[in-house]
Amino acid sequence: MPLKQLLSGLAEFSANEVLQLDSEYQTYLQPLSGKSLALTLLPIEQTIQLHFTDSRIDILLPNNLAGDVGSDIDSEIECDVDSDCHLTIQLSALSQLRDTNQLTTLIKQDKLDIKGDLSVAQHLSALVNGLDLDLTEILTHKIGDVPAHSIMGTASAVVNYAKYVKQHFDITLGEALIEEKQLVASPLSLANFSDEVTDTRYWCDRLAARLAILEKKQLAGDK
Amino acid sequence: MAENQSSSQPSSQQSSQSSTQTHFGFKQVDEDQKESLVAEVFHSVAAKYDVMNDVMSLGIHRIWKRYTIDCSGARKGHHVLDLAGGTGDLTAKFSRIVGSEGSVTLSDINPSMLEVGKDKLRDMGLVDNIKYVEANAETLPFPDNAFDIVTMAFGLRNVTHKENALASIFRVLKPGGRLLVLEFSKPTSTVLEKIYDTYSFHLLPKMGKLVADDEDSYRYLAESIRMHPDQDTLEKMMQDAGFEGTSYTNLTGGIVALHRGFKY
Ligand SMILES: C[S@@+](CC[C@H](N)C(=O)[O-])C[C@H]1O[C@@H](n2cnc3c(N)ncnc32)[C@H](O)[C@@H]1O
Numbered sequence: 001m002p003l004k005q006l007l008s009g010l011a012e013f014s015a016n017e018v019l020q021l022d023s024e025y026q027t028y029l030q031p032l033s034g035k036s037l038a039l040t041l042l043p044i045e046q047t048i049q050l051h052f053t054d055s056r057i058d059i060l061l062p063n064n065l066a067g068d069v070g071s072d073i074d075s076e077i078e079c080d081v082d083s084d085c086h087l088t089i090q091l092s093a094l095s096q097l098r099d100t101n102q103l104t105t106l107i108k109q110d111k112l113d114i115k116g117d118l119s120v121a122q123h124l125s126a127l128v129n130g131l132d133l134d135l136t137e138i139l140t141h142k143i144g145d146v147p148a149h150s151i152m153g154t155a156s157a158v159v160n161y162a163k164y165v166k167q168h169f170d171i172t173l174g175e176a177l178i179e180e181k182q183l184v185a186s187p188l189s190l191a192n193f194s195d196e197v198t199d200t201r202y203w204c205d206r207l208a209a210r211l212a213i214l215e216k217k218q219l220a221g222d223k
Numbered sequence: 224m225a226e227n228q229s230s231s232q233p234s235s236q237q238s239s240q241s242s243t244q245t246h247f248g249f250k251q252v253d254e255d256q257k258e259s260l261v262a263e264v265f266h267s268v269a270a271k272y273d274v275m276n277d278v279m280s281l282g283i284h285r286i287w288k289r290y291t292i293d294c295s296g297a298r299k300g301h302h303v304l305d306l307a308g309g310t311g312d313l314t315a316k317f318s319r320i321v322g323s324e325g326s327v328t329l330s331d332i333n334p335s336m337l338e339v340g341k342d343k344l345r346d347m348g349l350v351d352n353i354k355y356v357e358a359n360a361e362t363l364p365f366p367d368n369a370f371d372i373v374t375m376a377f378g379l380r381n382v383t384h385k386e387n388a389l390a391s392i393f394r395v396l397k398p399g400g401r402l403l404v405l406e407f408s409k410p411t412s413t414v415l416e417k418i419y420d421t422y423s424f425h426l427l428p429k430m431g432k433l434v435a436d437d438e439d440s441y442r443y444l445a446e447s448i449r450m451h452p453d454q455d456t457l458e459k460m461m462q463d464a465g466f467e468g469t470s471y472t473n474l475t476g477g478i479v480a481l482h483r484g485f486k487y
Contacts, residue, residue: 002474005289034322036299053319055348060320061293082298 004061008048012059018131019057021138028127029054035120038062038083042090049083050124085120088113100125245383248446257383258359262333264440265309265381269335271435272310273343278434279427279441284377285312287479290472291374291405292316294481300324301371304395306360307331307378311340311353317372318349328370330356330363331378361387365395376405380451389464396486402466404457407448408473408480415476423448454480 019025032052040047051058089097093111096102100122106112114121139148178186185193245254252260268275276284292313297303301321305314308329317327329344331337337355344353358364360375360382373392382388392402410416423445431441452460454471457480461469466484473480 002286002290005286005293008293009286009289034299036320051320056319058316058319063294063296 004046008059008061012057015059016056022131025127025131026054028123028130029057031123032120032127035085035117035123036083037120037124038086040086040088041094042088044091083116085114085116085118087121088115098125098128246447246450248443248450250446254383258332261381261383264443265333266335267437268435268440269310269333269339271437272336272339273312275431275435275441278430283475287405287474287481288312288316288376290474291376291403291481292320294472294483295372295374295403296401297321297372302369303327304363304365304370304373304392305329306363306373306375306392307381308374308376309333309336309340309378311344313374313376314340314353315344315347315349317374318344318353321352323352326352326354328354328356328365330358330360332357332359361391363391363395367394368397368400369395371397371400372403373400374403374405377407379404379406379457380447385452386460386464389461389466393465393486398486400486402461402482402484402486404461404482405479406457406482407451408457408477409453411473411477415478419478454482457482 019029029052033054034052036049036051038047038049047062049060049062051060087097089106090111093106093109096106097112103112103114107114139151142148143151243254244251245257246252247257247260265272280287295303295317297317297320299320299322302325303314303317303321305311305317305327308314308331311329314327314329321327329337329340331340334357337357341355344350356364360378361384373396375388375392379385379388389402396402410419424442427445428438428442431444432438435441451457454473454477458469458471461482461484465486467487469482469484471480471482
């Protein structure tokens with residue numbers, strides 16, 4: 001089964017379901033209607049194409065022939081992506097895309113490249129940021145007050161615990177790399193190292209200057 | 224006509240094939256009879272076609288179709304022909320992709336299927352760029368070089384003279400245009416083939432009876448799948464019709480294959 005198409009199908013289904021949860025979603029979709037946006041994720045080089053109409057989003061993986069487990073791929077069709085706006089972004093920077101203030105920084109850092117109509121990206125950002133999704137309220141409508149609150153309570157406890165575990169893991173890993181395996185230099189040894197580099201450069205410069213003087217003298221003597 | 228023979232098929236049915244006879248499922252019928260027999264099948268399944276599609280394929284047909292769209296290269300302004308398009312699953316997505324500058328023609332030989340498709344697409348709010356044309360794939364009523372993309376999903380195996388349909392599609396495609404044929408094919412592993420046979424010959428007609436009260440139509444569907452050319456034979460047929468750069472991708476272990484070809 002084409003796994004990527006299964007995922008894009010699920011993503012499309014979820015995106016449209018989420019949209020419907022906000023009664024105002026059409027206000028945000030309207031400016032995007034009839035437009036398309038391609039998003040190429042690096043380094044995996046996967047392109048995802050979003051097509052907008054005033055009532056839904058379609059998600060495509062253009063000409064994607066890879067990812068079919070057990071498929072016979074006899075020839076690659078050229079990947080022809082034609083969108084109003086094409087973003088190429090490093091996977092690691094994806095989460096920063098929501099914040100439009102970060103865009104210039106990302107571009108300067110070569111983590112983001114934008115081609116085509118920038119307003120499409122801006123409207124998409126407005127859509128993502130503008131959706132007013134109160135999960136507790138949505139769940140309350142669907143399953144009732146008490147279960148909704150207990151689910152949300154459990155969810156936030158799980159999230160907090162995951163954050164705590166991650167923080168703890170980061171610290172432990174950091175210490176292990178520096179102290180035990182000595183794979184990463186500590187800040188103090190880094191500062192020492194940089195002082196030593198400055199000293200060495202100073203002595204090198206002095207040596208070069210003395211050599212130059214000596215060379216001059218030698219030349220004068222020869223004459 | 225070159226057809227794929229599979230091991231568990233009674234070979235007498237193939238060898239007795241005369242020039243004026245063709246297969247309708249496993250039965251031999253007169254060539255001019257097949258069209259109306261196929262019409263009967265789809266007329267009788269039309270109303271429940273979408274539900275049965277989901278039940279029969281466990282929803283996987285949606286993923287096969289999604290893959291087809293992904294490989295189509297469709298873009299704004301394109302003119303797409305969804306041939307044997309039935310209830311218009313592909314048409315719906317193409318319509319949103321090609322936008323108001325493009326068009327999608329949903330074409331089928333069967334007015335009942337077209338009618339169900341028309342209602343469904345209208346309910347989805349898709350009206351502006353879709354045309355509905357009742358036509359036989361063998362004799363398409365469109366001018367030469369009219370379409371950027373032609374798709375035929377699960378339709379080709381029902382056509383009496385497949386080579387005529389391929390020639391007709393070639394004619395209406397623009398130079399540079401592509402044909403995508405999504406069709407049941409030959410599973411690549413014998414184990415899968417056995418499981419699949421059991422499913423399609425035993426379970427499928429029963430499901431047809433249960434959900435649509437129409438065992439015979441679903442038996443025909445299973446049999447016609449079996450009689451359809453295998454991957455390489457179909458690719459060769461496409462090449463014979465003039466298509467270049469042909470290739471195919473097996474999906475779900477070859478139960479289905481997507482064939483592609485270009486007109487240059
Ligand atoms: C299994 S349905 C597929 C419908 C749709 N493409 C889908 O994938 O859901 C096959 C369709 O092929 C149509 N068909 C059969 N013979 C045809 C022919 N000679 N020309 C055009 N359409 C034909 C039938 O009427 C039917 O709607």
